[in-house]
Amino acid sequence: MNKIIFLTITLTLLIGNVGFSQSIVPATADFRIEIDWAQFRGDSTQAYIELYYSIRERSLSYKADSARYIAGAHFSYTILKEQTTVASREWTVPHIINDTSRLSVGQTLVGLETFGLPAGSYQLIVRAYDMMDERRVDSIVLPMQVSFIPQQEAALSDIELCTSLQQSSNTQSMFYKNTMEVVPNPGGMYGAGLPMMFYYLELYNLLKSVNTEMVTLRTRVLDSGGKEMMTQNKQKQRANNASVEVDKVNVTSLKSGTYTLQISVLDSTEHLYASTKKKFYIFKP
Template sequence: PVVTTDTASIKGSSNLVTINRMLFLPGKYNVMVYAEDANNKAVSDTASYELNVRSFNSEYLSLSDIELCSEITPAASEADPYFKNTLHVVPNPQGLYGIGLPNISYYLEIYGLNNDSDRTHYNIIWDLTDSYGNKVKAGKADRIGSASNVVQVGEANISNIPTGKYDFSVTVSDLKGNRTATVAKNIFIYNPYVKAYQVSDSSNLDVVSSPFYTMGEAALDEEFAAARYLATPQEAETYQKLKSVDAKRRFMISFWRREDEIAGPDGFNTRRQFLERLNYVNQKYKTAFKAGWLTDRGRVYLHYGKPDDIERHPSSSNTKPYEIWYYNSLQGGVNFVFIDLTGFNDYVLIHSTLQGEVYNPDWQKYVQAEH
């Protein structure tokens, strides 16, 4: 066991944050932490968790877990109790940010960058996603170096983000090796004085010069319905209460402006990209009874984009037709399983490994054909 000695300077209202360094071979372990009040041994507690120590192969791009921190600065010396790779890294094990801690500081290690000609070129994208799957903030950095294994630290300001639970993810793309890896961690933000997201004031928007000026109410309703996965609950509620076509046009201008602001300079969720996807799914995945965007495959394509790979399994004497879509850069690699249950080309999402989507590890039984 590793013993952490308490200090007299710790106050009753303080959190004791400490680091213990141990070496493990790759494998799965069960870690138990025991804490005891030295002045009152009756006051104690125990916590345990599973620890998966991975091996990192330099032939593949891979990332360590994200270490959420409250402070990262250059270390004064290796004697610093929070010393880590020349840095003073103070962990934030609670993952709580907001009042008093307005920046998410993070530390991670990157392994397996392609360093042909002794140079590496990669970019880093961090995303903050709310519990409804809406991207609320993002950032990007481009890096050029020489080492194949590097340390990445960064900050994300969340002082204007409303209270709630969020998913903080970091994606690293090796531009020379054409490889991508993603890691994510849950955080909680407490900003009681920040209002929940609302559509901005649209009274001074130029409707006439916008693409919505010539759109009728039915077209506006259909576009917002198809883009519902991008909207916050407050935005969806606001749109439902709008009574006039002009109000809906102003709403849509403001709505897409917010998406552009969230996406940042690269415009990940702009209206143009959305309409391209919408046109594709309406042609590719429509059925005799549904528009393409109303099908499960259409929704997933609209939300997450083109999959990296698709396994197509036609019907046979023993199985119904089904498809498995793979997204390698979402949450470290996920898949979606769609099955044509009725034989009318309407593939239903039965199972996915993406957090927040339907999860059914026994999905294979639905593939079996009925006799």
């Protein structure tokens, strides 16, 4: 069996030993997690995988501790290949607030885990439970088709949907990569409160496979029936063999529903070199 190499990024806080006699503030929303993942170029033996997860503050139960309230979610993932476990991990996402009235704002806790996987077909199982009430659980099962990025042909990574993108020098942030802080949106939901859809992806082998100095990045948004709702062309200089593409799409004109974000690389003759797509959702109450 191929050896799995793990690169784990976690946010670590200590939750104190809180007595069970202290009162619990019940959650005001169902215990529900959101999960997504994306693959990027790794090395010659495996792809680099980012696993994104989130849970709403309101989904957690809180225990009073002096002048603050303590909560947490316990996460675990298992990766199966042909019913055999090839990787697994457990971790805790602690959370502390000073005032439960802030829960009405609807903030979301977001994090990521990273690891490497050889090319192949896998099944990802993510489970979580409320640390203050272990009866409250949720789980998600997703297929994972991992493939190697070609070494000579133009290629794109998966698209990472984000809630925010900004230049940053904070290399200690779990969301830091390529001089930016990239905060993922595991649920892929936009609309109310999130009118701008940010995204991140990587382009590979541009110098090796593309003959023109400039390439066109074509961004399209398609509805659930495949109808084009918007399109945008962006010229990009072919200066490096690999580069990062970050941008945003204003989704205020879209109605509630399921959509697909498609990004393609073309030359001046409209020759298609590579394309990738990602499903997202719009909700407007």
